[in-house]
Structures are given as structure tokens and as C-alpha cells.
Amino acid sequence: MSSSHDFHSTAPQDMHERARLESVHPPGWRNPRPADRYSLVVVGGGTAGLVTAHAAAALGAKVALVERNLLGGDCLNVGCVPSKAIIRTSQWYAGMRNAETYAAQTPVDIRVDFGAVMRRMRGIRARIARADSVQRLVAVGVDVFFGQ
Numbered sequence: 001m002s003s004s005h006d007f008h009s010t011a012p013q014d015m016h017e018r019a020r021l022e023s024v025h026p027p028g029w030r031n032p033r034p035a036d037r038y039s040l041v042v043v044g045g046g047t048a049g050l051v052t053a054h055a056a057a058a059l060g061a062k063v064a065l066v067e068r069n070l071l072g073g074d075c076l077n078v079g080c081v082p083s084k085a086i087i088r089t090s091q092w093y094a095g096m097r098n099a100e101t102y103a104a105q106t107p108v109d110i111r112v113d114f115g116a117v118m119r120r121m122r123g124i125r126a127r128i129a130r131a132d133s134v135q136r137l138v139a140v141g142v143d144v145f146f147g148q
Contacts, residue, residue, distance in 0.1 A: 016122035023126070023133035024071040031145045038064045038143075045144075046073025050132055057140040064143045071144075072132040081128055085121040 011017045021027065042053045045067030053065040070077050099106040130136070134144050 011118075011122060014119070014122065016119065016126040019126040020077075020122070020129040021070075023129035023135070024077070025067075025069070025146060026134055029134065029146055031147065032143045034064070034145075035062060035143065038062050040064075041066065044073070045071040045132075047075050049073075050137070053137060053142045054140055057137070057142045063141070064145060065137060066145045066147070068146070068148050071134060071137075072129060076125065076128060076132055081125050082121050085124045086117060089117050089120060 039061035040053070040056045040063045042049045042056075042063065042065040045053075045065055049065060049067070050071065053063050057063045073079075075081060093110060093112055095102070096107055096110050137144050
């Protein structure tokens, strides 16, 4: 089973991105020695796979999880979480531009700092990644394998 990083991140390698990757596919990760038998083998470390593996291990099952890329799946890494963080920021900007709707004065100069928006998104994603982390799975006894 290949354990190399076969993914590419276009995000700047700031502290948030390093923290996220440390959680969802730690650099230098070595797959464990496979057990002779597993009660459950979970293919894919997206939302459903993470919940299934964690719950089964917490109930005493011997569990292996195989992920080819990043734990957390599309939702954490490129879909739901990043998009919702950016959408929420845009809603705040829209609210400021329409402040009089809320009986407040509209600020004179509202400028979007897109770099700051993206840093905020990466920070949120890194914080949520801790809940989807290799370390959390290993702590309940899941054998985590990266590869195909």
C-alpha cells in the first residue's frame, strides 16, 4: 500500500495549513503493521468513515481505516467547511454595507481583505481538522492506513 502524499495543496504553507495537514495526513506518517484480523475495515476517511471507525472502535471493535488522501474528505478539505467560512465572512461584509437596515450607520470605508478572508478560512479548517485527526482515531484504537 502506497503511503506517499499523492495530493497537492495550493494553500500557502502557513501555520494553519501545517496544523491541518498534521491532523489529516501527518508528514512522515508510517502505516501501522496490519493486524491479522479486523472486525471492521472502513474504506475512506470522509465524514461517514470517520464517524463509523471512531464509534466502532469505541465500542470495542478492532478497526482499520484506509484513506487515500486526507482525512475529513471533501467536506473538511475543499467543500463544506471552506465554502461556509467564506460565505459567512461575505455575509458580515454585506451586513456592514447594509448597516442602516439594522438601525446603525454604514461604515464609510469597507474593504474586503481577501488574504485575511482566506487566512480566517484556513484557521477554521485547521481547528475543525483536530476533530478529524489521525491522533484522535489512533487514541481509540483505530489502525489508520494512508494509500490505496
